[in-house]
Amino acid sequence: MAVTANGPAPYAPSRAVLELVTRHRDRGLPAPVNADTLLRAGISESLITRTLQALQVLDLIDENGAPSPVFEGIRRAPQAEYKMRLQEWLKAAYQDVFAFVDPSKDDATQIRDAFRNYQPTGQQDRMVTLFTGLCAAAGLMPEKAQTAPPKSNGGATQTRRPPASPAKPKSKTPPPPAFVQSPTPGLPPALSGLLASLPNNGSGWTQDKRDKFIATFGAVIDFVYPIVEDEDQDDEGDADQ
Structure with a gap:
């Protein structure tokens, strides 16, 4: 056969x-x-x-x-x-x-x-x-x-493009908190400048920034308002004389 x-x-x-x-x-x-x-x-x-x-x-x-x-x-x-x-x-x-x-x-x-x-x-x-x-x-x-004959596609040559990679979302970096820029009138310049660095209402700050502000605030207060002796004791001393 x-x-x-x-x-x-x-x-x-x-x-x-x-x-x-x-x-x-x-x-x-x-x-x-x-x-x-x-x-x-x-x-x-x-x-x-x-x-x-x-x-x-x-x-x-x-x-x-x-x-x-x-x-x-x-x-x-x-x-x-x-x-x-x-x-x-x-x-x-x-x-x-x-x-x-x-x-x-x-x-x-x-x-x-x-x-x-x-x-x-x-x-x-x-x-x-x-x-x-x-x-x-x-x-x-x-x-x-040993290859089969290519199948006809009507004479058209098609080029496959690789699929586009999805765009990666851009990471959004939160803006730094806004600070008060104008000094408070009636206060010593050093204290007024320090208070101007406070965040606006509703804005937050980090624990590290808060601790530094408190420490600096104490130092500025001591600088612009020095500690004096008790005024009542001074008055009593004057009366004894």
Whole structure:
């Protein structure tokens, strides 16, 4: 069995198919190769159906699950001939594809176009991914070329700008408390100037500023109003004389 025009084409992950090829080569796969065999070999349950279909379409097992002569030939091949056997296998299995495309030279769009006649249509991108993955493993194309053709956006080129960072709110520094600027008339200048430094009504001040004001206020009071002896004692002394 092989991939034929207007017929079904395999679309399992290339990793799953290559893991089974390697396992059969190193340890052998018990026959028949069926869903239980693949599950025990480490293939995800969601991939078992498409992987079995790929093994059959690519002529690795027959409809009863028995390894094909091609599969056995890959298993027995010396390491020096391993990639050559993979290439022979793929060129036979994908003979219809290789009639229209050369994966070593053609670009991703040309490879994608070569799969437009295969079924199911909705899985064609996965068919291409499997084909290019197997070809890269066999040395039929460079591994870096395993890319799907870019999807058209109508010819428009869109450049994504990085999202703008939200503006950080500016920290507001509270203004210093307003102070009375005009001196109080009738008071000594030193005391009047000190009182002018008091905050306006409703404004506050720090404990440190308050303590300094109280200390300074006491010193200014002592300066402008010196302490004298008790006036009553002075009067009594004068009367005794």
